[in-house]
Amino acid sequence: MKKTSAFLALPIALALTFTSFFALAVSASAATAAPPKSQEPKGAPMTTDKLGTATFAGGCFWCVESDFIHIPGVVQVTSGFAGGKEKNPTYEQVSAGQTGHLEAVQLRYDPAKVSYPLLLEWFWRHHDPTDNGGQFCDRGNQYRPAIFVHTPEQKREAEASKKRLVDSHALKGLVVTPILDYTTFYPAEDYHQRYFEKNPLRYKYYRYSCGRDNTIRALWGAEADKPFSSYAAEAATGWRKPTREQLKARLTPMQFKVTQEEGTEPPFKNEYDGNKREGIYVDIVSGEALFSSRDKFDSGTGWPSFTRPLEPGNIVERPDNTLFSTRTEVRSKLADSHLGHVFPDGPKPTGLRYCMNSAALRFVPKENLEKDGYGKYAGLFK
Numbered sequence: 001m002k003k004t005s006a007f008l009a010l011p012i013a014l015a016l017t018f019t020s021f022f023a024l025a026v027s028a029s030a031a032t033a034a035p036p037k038s039q040e041p042k043g044a045p046m047t048t049d050k051l052g053t054a055t056f057a058g059g060c061f062w063c064v065e066s067d068f069i070h071i072p073g074v075v076q077v078t079s080g081f082a083g084g085k086e087k088n089p090t091y092e093q094v095s096a097g098q099t100g101h102l103e104a105v106q107l108r109y110d111p112a113k114v115s116y117p118l119l120l121e122w123f124w125r126h127h128d129p130t131d132n133g134g135q136f137c138d139r140g141n142q143y144r145p146a147i148f149v150h151t152p153e154q155k156r157e158a159e160a161s162k163k164r165l166v167d168s169h170a171l172k173g174l175v176v177t178p179i180l181d182y183t184t185f186y187p188a189e190d191y192h193q194r195y196f197e198k199n200p201l202r203y204k205y206y207r208y209s210c211g212r213d214n215t216i217r218a219l220w221g222a223e224a225d226k227p228f229s230s231y232a233a234e235a236a237t238g239w240r241k242p243t244r245e246q247l248k249a250r251l252t253p254m255q256f257k258v259t260q261e262e263g264t265e266p267p268f269k270n271e272y273d274g275n276k277r278e279g280i281y282v283d284i285v286s287g288e289a290l291f292s293s294r295d296k297f298d299s300g301t302g303w304p305s306f307t308r309p310l311e312p313g314n315i316v317e318r319p320d321n322t323l324f325s326t327r328t329e330v331r332s333k334l335a336d337s338h339l340g341h342v343f344p345d346g347p348k349p350t351g352l353r354y355c356m357n358s359a360a361l362r363f364v365p366k367e368n369l370e371k372d373g374y375g376k377y378a379g380l381f382k
Contacts, residue, residue: 051075052111054119055082055148055182057102058127059135063207064105066196067126071228073113078106079195080187082148083180091189097140104148106185114232116154120161121231123147125220129165130173137210148182155179168243171219222260222336227316230336239286241335247285255284258359259337262322262329267302270358278381279365280310280374281356286335287373288314290361291354294380299346299353304361306354307346310377317342330354 058064061079069077081094084101094101109119127145128135134143147162149155158179166175187193196203207213217224221244234240248256257263267273272281281291281304292310299305309315313333320329320341330339339360346353364372366381 050110051108052116053150054107054109054116054154055104055150055185056107056119056123057082057104057144057146057148058123059103059138059143059145059212060206060210061103061105061188061192062195062203063212064126065194066203068105068107068119068122069194071109071114071119071122073110074107074119075110076108078185078187079192080104080106080185082106082185083146083183089186091192094142097142100141101186102142102144102146103188104146104185106187115235117157117161118228118231118235120147120158122228124161124165124177125223125226126216127177128215128219129175129177130171130219132176132178136212136215145177147177147179148185149179150182155181169245170223170243226336227318227331229316229333233334237334239334241285251284252359255359258357259285259335259339262338263357265303265357265359270303272304272358272361272363273302275304275363277363277365279363279369280377280380281361281363282374283314283332283335283337283339284360284362285337286332287362288332288334289374289377290314290332290339291356292377292380297347299355301355303340303355304358305346306356307350307352309354315339330356332360 056064056068058067065077065079068074081089081099081101082104084094084099086093086099086101089099089101093099094103107119129145132144134140135145147158149158162175162177162179165171191198213224223244230241242250244260247260251259254263254265258265275293275296278293280289280293282289289311290309291304291306295306295308295310297305297307316331316333316336317328318331320327328342330342331337332339337360338357340354340356343353343355344351364374366378369375369378369381
């Protein structure tokens with residue numbers, strides 16, 4: 001929908017009805033005068049300071065900007081307009097569909113910290129690549145998705161990325177997001193820049209009511225909540241997570257429920273709670289090393305428990321508010337598998353209890369470490 005001045009001035013009384021979903025925030029509206037416009041003409045140098053430039057259209061630029069701004073290596077995200085012929089368009093002109101522009105964001109990023117292919121992977125999973133008539137509740141050509149490529153190398157990488165997505169059959173519909181040659185980009189008015197920070201309550205209400213996140217989760221499943229660190233880990237190792245359909249065929253129903261749907265196996269009636277053999281525990285999907293029997297203890301809870309990870313770098317911890325209290329969820333970095341939770345009630349020396357699901361783990365006994373490719377850990381058991 002067009003974000004009109006009426007929406008931008010949403011009464012606080014209406015917004016208060018949504019406080020069960022969002023924390024109330026107070027923010028002032030930015031100045032309404034449009035700033036001077038600038039553009040990067042076609043053929044101009046893409047960077048002047050070793051930074052790369054990437055331009056994506058994925059519907060509402062408020063949302064796309066907020067999705068990219070926190071990625072390590074992205075140093076600037078600007079909301080604006082790309083792909084049209086009208087010079088210096090205003091938001092009112094573009095949102096009315098008068099100029100041929102798409103709402104877009106332009107990124108400046110450090111290629112030494114984040115690659116263009118990784119930005120592409122993130123973009124695919126933060127818009128609807130099957131919808132060429134707009135995005136979510138915003139309909140019309142100005143809200144269509146697109147990847148604007150600045151160089152022949154970006155074009156090759158974008159086309160390869162799109163082909164991988166199509167070949168994976170991860171989405172039920174056709175992938176219609178086009179790859180277009182970049183021409184110009186015009187920054188939007190000041191009040192649109194970092195709108196999610198300037199007007200957090202109004203932004204959250206808009207994003208929720210537009211159904212963006214629910215639609216993306218319906219499209220991508222667990223991939224929708226995959227942290228950016230998982231994409232970086234996949235790129236570093238060359239390992240790529242199997243598709244949801246492939247995992248369903250490969251894993252048992254309980255393994256799939258636990259790792260891909262954040263399920264919990266029954267206590268005591270699982271494979272590793274009472275396991276006392278020496279060895280290591282690895283992720284059932286990726287095989288990344290997670291825990292050692294040397295740190296395992298009997299917590300009495302019915303689930304295998306550890307005082308610490310074997311490889312802290314293979315563990316991701318994040319807040320979990322699903323049971324009306326905040327817990328700390330534990331996931332594997334590479335496969336992004338749900339493993340369990342960590343609690344501050346464990347024994348010394350750490351005082352932590354990593355309470356894991358057996359269904360998320362595979363045990364490698366010490367006598368098989370060399371054979372199975374985990375020889376570096378054999379010294380732990382001599």
